[in-house]
Amino acid sequence: MTKNQNFIETKEYKRFAEFCDACIKYQYIGICYGQPGVGKTLSSRYYTNWNTIEKQVNHRGWEDLASKTTDDILSVNKIFYTAPAEKQTRLSNDLYSISASIDLGQKLHIVNKYGHDHSKHYSDMFKYIDLIIVDEIDRLKVQHLEQLRAIYDEHNLAMIFIGMPGIEKKLSRYPQLYSRIGFAHEFDNLSKDETHHILEYKWQDLGFDLKLEDFTDYEAITTIIKITKGNFRLIHRLFAQIDRIMDINGLDKISTEVVETARDSLVIGIR
Numbered sequence: 547m548t549k550n551q552n553f554i555e556t557k558e559y560k561r562f563a564e565f566c567d568a569c570i571k572y573q574y575i576g577i578c579y580g581q582p583g584v585g586k587t588l589s590s591r592y593y594t595n596w597n598t599i600e601k602q603v604n605h606r607g608w609e610d611l612a613s614k615t616t617d618d619i620l621s622v623n624k625i626f627y628t629a630p631a632e633k634q635t636r637l638s639n640d641l642y643s644i645s646a647s648i649d650l651g652q653k654l655h656i657v658n659k660y661g662h663d664h665s666k667h668y669s670d671m672f673k674y675i676d677l678i679i680v681d682e683i684d685r686l687k688v689q690h691l692e693q694l695r696a697i698y699d700e701h702n703l704a705m706i707f708i709g710m711p712g713i714e715k716k717l718s719r720y721p722q723l724y725s726r727i728g729f730a731h732e733f734d735n736l737s738k739d740e741t742h743h744i745l746e747y748k749w750q751d752l753g754f755d756l757k758l759e760d761f762t763d764y765e766a767i768t769t770i771i772k773i774t775k776g777n778f779r780l781i782h783r784l785f786a787q788i789d790r791i792m793d794i795n796g797l798d799k800i801s802t803e804v805v806e807t808a809r810d811s812l813v814i815g816i817r
């Protein structure tokens with residue numbers, strides 16, 4: 547997300563948040579799958595407040611950690627983790643170290659800010675963690691899924707695995723893990739109506755400097771909806787091309803023709 551983009555709480559996001567809440571409530575493992583670019587990663591980061599927490603968790607020693615904690619660290623109860631493309635052996639170590647950083651960050655923050663540590667915090671791993679979301683689950687091999695299962699079995703928490711459509715089938719090959727999965731959730735594209743609403747009223751949140759009047763007609767908007775089929779990433783890529791084409795040709799209005807030319811210059815993804 548660029549600086550000017552804001553997260554939009556779409557209907558799909560709300561469905562996703564309900565799914566996460568349910569996994570926490572029942573302490574289940576849940577799987578969430580969806581097409582590339584629909585917003586799975588961004589929604590997970592938003593739900594876990596990870597943009598804020600990650601900065602504090604990634605530290606260079608305790609002094610660095612102590613200098614950047616905010617009150618947000620005190621209420622952390624969720625972890626967002628991206629399965630690494632390489633060196634997957636460190637998976638459970640990574641998760642333990644995130645948990646330890648949160649724990650230490652909480653203690654340091656209380657001592658720094660309130661002068662004493664009267665906290666309820668113990669050093670038990672994942673003591674206050676209710677949910678671990680693991681993104682890019684498709685990358686993991688059976689031994690790493692086993693590590694996740696061990697963490698799940700040992701600590702009272704929920705887990706959500708995020709991946710591409712088809713992961714539910716892939717995971718069904720590991721019966722022990724599969725039998726622990728309580729819910730599956732499909733993260734869908736934006737509906738036509740919602741894309742329409744976003745294109746009409748939420749330009750600024752998308753980070754585009756545009757107004758409704760910049761379109762020559764309604765057809766240009768409906769063409770965008772048709773091309774992108776409610777996929778957030780495609781909307782962004784299409785608009786980057788629209789911007790470029792308008793610049794090159796010195797245009798100040800978006801017509802259907804501009805939209806179609808933009809589509810033709812996108813390499814992949816839409817036909």
Ligand SMILES: Nc1ncnc2c1ncn2[C@@H]1O[C@H](COP(=O)(O)OP(=O)(O)OP(=O)(O)O)[C@@H](O)[C@H]1O
Pocket residue numbers: 547551552553554555556559580581582583584585586587588589751752778779782
């Ligand atoms: N709720 C949202 N509000 C604003 N922009 C969004 C939102 N969701 C997604 N986007 C935009 O769409 C892009 C793709 O989203 P994201 O990376 O979360 O997709 P994904 O489903 O994780 O894709 P992949 O399967 O390829 O990992 C983001 O970089 C962002 O620009």
Ligand SMILES: [Mg+2]
Pocket residue numbers: 586587588681
């Ligand atoms: Mg993703």
